[in-house]
Amino acid sequence: MPDSRTPAITLDVVYLARLREAFGRGREGLTVASGATVGDVLAALRARGEPFAQELAPGRAVRVAVNHDIAPADRVLRDGDEVALLPPVTGG
Amino acid sequence: MAVRVTHDDFDAGREIAALRGGDTRVGAVASFIGTVRDVNESAVVSAMTLEHYPGMTEKALAQIVAQARERFDILDALVIHRVGELKPADQIVLVAVTSGHRGDAFDACRFIMDYLKTRAPFWKKEAIPSGARWVDARTSDDEAAARWNPKG
Numbered sequence A: 001m002p003d004s005r006t007p008a009i010t011l012d013v014v015y016l017a018r019l020r021e022a023f024g025r026g027r028e029g030l031t032v033a034s035g036a037t038v039g040d041v042l043a044a045l046r047a048r049g050e051p052f053a054q055e056l057a058p059g060r061a062v063r064v065a066v067n068h069d070i071a072p073a074d075r076v077l078r079d080g081d082e083v084a085l086l087p088p089v090t091g092g
Numbered sequence B: 001m002a003v004r005v006t007h008d009d010f011d012a013g014r015e016i017a018a019l020r021g022g023d024t025r026v027g028a029v030a031s032f033i034g035t036v037r038d039v040n041e042s043a044v045v046s047a048m049t050l051e052h053y054p055g056m057t058e059k060a061l062a063q064i065v066a067q068a069r070e071r072f073d074i075l076d077a078l079v080i081h082r083v084g085e086l087k088p089a090d091q092i093v094l095v096a097v098t099s100g101h102r103g104d105a106f107d108a109c110r111f112i113m114d115y116l117k118t119r120a121p122f123w124k125k126e127a128i129p130s131g132a133r134w135v136d137a138r139t140s141d142d143e144a145a146a147r148w149n150p151k152g
Helices: A017-023 A038-046 B012-020 B057-071 B102-119 B139-146
Strands: A008-015 A027-033 A063-066 A082-086 B002-006 B028-035 B047-052 B074-082 B084-086 B091-099 B122-128 B131-134
Touching: A008 A017, A008 A038, A017 A082, A017 B122, A027 A038, A038 A063, B002 B057, B012 B028, B012 B074, B012 B091, B028 B102, B047 B074, B057 B074, B057 B102, B074 B102, B091 B102, B102 B139
Parallel strands: A008 A082, B002 B074
Antiparallel strands: A008 A027, A063 A082, B028 B091, B047 B084, B047 B122, B074 B091, B122 B131
16 A cells, blocks of 8 residues: 555556557556656656657647546645546537 | 447337337437538548547446436437448437427437537548548537536
């Protein structure tokens, strides 16, 4: 059971639609510090450089879902969370 | 209240009849069908692929229907949304609502579609003569959804 003493947590990061094509992968495991937020994950991905930096730049309309619910940037993540990056939706 | 994500086409008449289910409290049935057009943003569309986020899609649709149930006096609601490869004239989505009266039926149907357009995790990719492109979200859809939450 993860707790605040766990030094790192592993997330299942999912990329949908045009983000999957831009990044060349549909999902990947990501290890971050315990206590990391959604905002921290986006920053970590941007720090990789292109294409992440451009696609996830502040101001780009990307929503994040944690375990299938839209979450704000300050949402604290837990070990095993599924974190999905969603471009603006176009269903209907 | 039912939501369904499927590759298969649907028979709207049959689905609506099932939704009504002989419930004699129903006085109004409102419905919407979205279909694939052959032109978008000045390009001829020969085919469309509907992608979704398995695991979240049905949950998001159910949440939208639950919100409709809270806001409007409706008896039952159905959302069917197709995914996969579609062609012009194909059906994409069915929203149907039953109520005692037409005001809530019409409003709930419109509300569900406006929220689906801006919140449900679907993405369209169009095949056009120059290749394939992801459809851009429309500001008019955001404006339509925002109208359900007027600021004081």
